[in-house]
Amino acid sequence: MPSKKVLFLASANREAGLTSMALGLARALQREGLRVAFSKPVGQSPLGLSEITDPSSAFARDLCDLPVTRSLSFTRATEFVAAGDIDGLMDEVVDLLDELDGDYDVLVVEGLVSVETDTLALPVNAAMCRALGADLIPVVNASRPSANDMGGLVRRVARQFGSGEESTDLDGIYAGVLVNKVPEGTNPDALRQAMQADLGPDLPILGSIPFDPSLYAPRLQEMVDAMGLSVENAGAMAAGRVTEVVVAARSVELVLPCLVPGALLVTPGDRADICLAASLAFLNGTRLAGLLLTCGSRPDEFVSEIMRPALEAGLPIFLSNNDTYQAAAQLAQLDCHVSADDRHQMERVIGFIADRIDVSSLMSRIGETVRPLLSPPAFRHQLVLLSRAAGKRIVLPEGEEPRTIEAAIKCAEKQIAQCVLLGDPEEIVGKISKLGLTQPPNLEIVDPASVRARYVAPMVELRKHKGLPPELAAEQLEDTVVLGTMMVTEGDVDGLVSGAVHTTADTVRPALQLIRTNPGAKIVSSVFFMLMPTEVLIYGDCAINPDPSAEELATIAIQSAETASAFGIEPRVAMISYSTGGSGIGSDVEKVRDATRLAQALRPDLLIDGPLQYDAASVQSVGQQKAPDSAVAGRANVFIFPDLNTGNTTYKAVQRSAGVVSVGPMLQGLRKPVNDLSRGALVEDIVYTIALTAIQAVAPETSVVSDGKAV
Numbered sequence: 153m154p155s156k157k158v159l160f161l162a163s164a165n166r167e168a169g170l171t172s173m174a175l176g177l178a179r180a181l182q183r184e185g186l187r188v189a190f191s192k193p194v195g196q197s198p199l200g201l202s203e204i205t206d207p208s209s210a211f212a213r214d215l216c217d218l219p220v221t222r223s224l225s226f227t228r229a230t231e232f233v234a235a236g237d238i239d240g241l242m243d244e245v246v247d248l249l250d251e252l253d254g255d256y257d258v259l260v261v262e263g264l265v266s267v268e269t270d271t272l273a274l275p276v277n278a279a280m281c282r283a284l285g286a287d288l289i290p291v292v293n294a295s296r297p298s299a300n301d302m303g304g305l306v307r308r309v310a311r312q313f314g315s316g317e318e319s320t321d322l323d324g325i326y327a328g329v330l331v332n333k334v335p336e337g338t339n340p341d342a343l344r345q346a347m348q349a350d351l352g353p354d355l356p357i358l359g360s361i362p363f364d365p366s367l368y369a370p371r372l373q374e375m376v377d378a379m380g381l382s383v384e385n386a387g388a389m390a391a392g393r394v395t396e397v398v399v400a401a402r403s404v405e406l407v408l409p410c411l412v413p414g415a416l417l418v419t420p421g422d423r424a425d426i427c428l429a430a431s432l433a434f435l436n437g438t439r440l441a442g443l444l445l446t447c448g449s450r451p452d453e454f455v456s457e458i459m460r461p462a463l464e465a466g467l468p469i470f471l472s473n474n475d476t477y478q479a480a481a482q483l484a485q486l487d488c489h490v491s492a493d494d495r496h497q498m499e500r501v502i503g504f505i506a507d508r509i510d511v512s513s514l515m516s517r518i519g520e521t522v523r524p525l526l527s528p529p530a531f532r533h534q535l536v537l538l539s540r541a542a543g544k545r546i547v548l549p550e551g552e553e554p555r556t557i558e559a560a561i562k563c564a565e566k567q568i569a570q571c572v573l574l575g576d577p578e579e580i581v582g583k584i585s586k587l588g589l590t591q592p593p594n595l596e597i598v599d600p601a602s603v604r605a606r607y608v609a610p611m612v613e614l615r616k617h618k619g620l621p622p623e624l625a626a627e628q629l630e631d632t633v634v635l636g637t638m639m640v641t642e643g644d645v646d647g648l649v650s651g652a653v654h655t656t657a658d659t660v661r662p663a664l665q666l667i668r669t670n671p672g673a674k675i676v677s678s679v680f681f682m683l684m685p686t687e688v689l690i691y692g693d694c695a696i697n698p699d700p701s702a703e704e705l706a707t708i709a710i711q712s713a714e715t716a717s718a719f720g721i722e723p724r725v726a727m728i729s730y731s732t733g734g735s736g737i738g739s740d741v742e743k744v745r746d747a748t749r750l751a752q753a754l755r756p757d758l759l760i761d762g763p764l765q766y767d768a769a770s771v772q773s774v775g776q777q778k779a780p781d782s783a784v785a786g787r788a789n790v791f792i793f794p795d796l797n798t799g800n801t802t803y804k805a806v807q808r809s810a811g812v813v814s815v816g817p818m819l820q821g822l823r824k825p826v827n828d829l830s831r832g833a834l835v836e837d838i839v840y841t842i843a844l845t846a847i848q849a850v851a852p853e854t855s856v857v858s859d860g861k862a863v
Contacts, residue, residue, distance in 0.1 A: 160286035162263040168293040176505025189256040195223030242283040242529035283529035287327035303350035328358040359509035369393035388466035421449030431462035442468035528683035539843035544646035549632035551575030559838035564592040607638040637662040646849035651829030663826040678817035694799035695817035705747035726769035726788035727762025
């Protein structure tokens with residue numbers, strides 16, 4: 153997932169010309185010397201009705217010379233949405249960006265075009281914009297009736313895409329607004345100034361593009377194909393375009409002023425006066441697009457003979473079996489999008505739009521060095537990449553549990569880790585079959601009975617200070633969690649994940665007894681990665697320590713900040729309490745206050761603040777009011793709770809009430825990684841916990857807290 157600036161273009165209303173505006177913006181940015189990349193994550197036909205190659209990427213590559221990604225098919229996106237798996241779709245969208253080499257300054261992303269026949273565009277566009285950490289640029293079609301109040305339209309898009317806490321904070325969502333197809337007779341500059349006054353100076357109108365019919369003129373061949381016309385005389389058809397349609401329903405003298413270059417004249421074949429007038433106009437140098445004869449009728453032989461010089465000079469003639477009204481209705485519905493093979497026309501469109509876009513307000517945004525939010529899809533994508541690179545072997549003691557089996561297979565297929573299922577091989581293979589799955593070759597199944605004996609002596613040695621006899625060690629190794637923990641201890645596997653059917657105590661106790669803590673680590677703690685809609689938050693400790701002291705709480709804060717950094721999250725640590733700053737008194741808030749001072753003293757390089765109430769830590773407006781001088785308030789992404797009761801309750805309330813995926817708990821402070829699952833864990837939760845464990849196994853924690861010092 154790139155950390156470069158991402159600009160996401162989405163239609164604010166229909167027929168906004170999204171592709172041409174996206175490419176026009178890309179060209180304008182190129183003119184400023186920026187390296188621009190392009191992506192249309194989900195492909196669709198111009199009308200979104202058929203499965204064809206989307207032209208956007210082809211134009212971006214061939215005309216603008218941009219690096220581009222592939223597009224997922226519209227059908228595939230529809231399947232994900234129908235299955236309620238927007239997150240899965242976003243994972244694939246983020247994966248696409250790996251195709252870019254990273255040698256660019258800004259990525260321009262074109263969203264789905266909204267059409268009458270589907271409701272896919274809005275939810276998918278909003279999800280993609282969040283997943284990519286993008287700044288939104290809505291494109292408004294100024295010719296649509298719904299664009300009468302364009303400021304209100306822009307605000308509505310802000311609400312639809314979601315703006316976090318404040319739906320009126322347009323500058324926090326948008327990089328700017330593009331206005332397209334300003335109607336003839338409306339001054340584009342005046343319209344731009346009026347919109348700017350309405351929206352305020354912080355939300356720039358990047359461009360106000362007048363409507364030029366010649367840019368959207370379909371080629372005659374496209375008209376013939378779309379309407380099923382017969383070509384009576386091809387003439388100059390190959391180079392012809394329809395810039396205007398003239399329906400000749402009136403007397404010839406009233407039609408004559410409408411005979412202009414690019415006009416397609418529509419008339420019944422028996423209107424000799426119109427046919428002759430068109431022929432004479434063409435011979436006199438007015439390059440009409442052509443003559444469309446309706447009702448299936450042709451001019452009589454005498455009129456045709458008079459028209460012959462015009463036909464020989466190149467006047468195209470077409471025949472339709474429909475009546476004039478029906479033919480005119482078909483013409484009105486012609487798709488005016490530039491076809492994928494119409495490169496010359498698209499070059500004109502791109503240049504026309506780029507000339508009228510001012511990107512000066514974007515330059516400072518693109519040059520920002522502030523690290524972007526790590527969105528949930530980007531986080532999951534990063535987990536997969538890092539775990540693949542780790543190449544670790546992870547034991548799953550609950551090898552006969554169906555969710556665990558399915559997760560292990562997914563990990564094998566995605567090459568996240570080499571999973572080892574502990575359990576009866578026949579039982580496991582039977583369940584794989586019942587689940588309708590196939591056992592991949594890189595999935596190991598180990599019968600506990602076949603390996604248990606080799607760990608008795610090492611376990612006796614580890615527990616000799618407790619006087620553990622071999623018989624009791626063999627008995628304890630009947631528990632697959634204990635057996636798996638010994639496999640980790642002895643280095644036969646790199647980590648362990650359990651908890652789908654075992655309690656936290658069942659998973660953690662053997663790790664504390666056999667693996668033990670890192671040298672110098674006072675405690676083992678835990679964090680959950682909370683995959684919120686727009687970013688990933690870290691909650692700690694929500695699983696291990698019931699009532700940590702101030703010193704232990706400071707350790708948890710530092711451990712959690714280091715975990716955040718290890719997974720690409722720049723930590724801003726909030727020490728949570730029922731009181732903010734110095735407003736509260738009592739032993740509970742004093743503990744948090746003392747823990748904050750200790751953590752700040754131990755790690756002055758980290759952003760740590762407290763006590764902070766949850767809303768003061770997470771909501772910018774509240775943080776500014778309650779703790780205006782805090783660098784963490786309103787911006788926290790690591791939340792340290794004062795005790796297990798508060799932490800566990802909060803994480804479950806957020807997870808269940810808001811439908812948030814939580815990954816973890818991930819244990820911190822052990823010499824080798826062991827991680828616990830919630831017994832309500834979903835298959836995907838298990839998959840990503842396995843990935844976390846594999847990444848932890850690469851480099852055990854080297855910065856821990858010991859005796860009040862960072863080592």
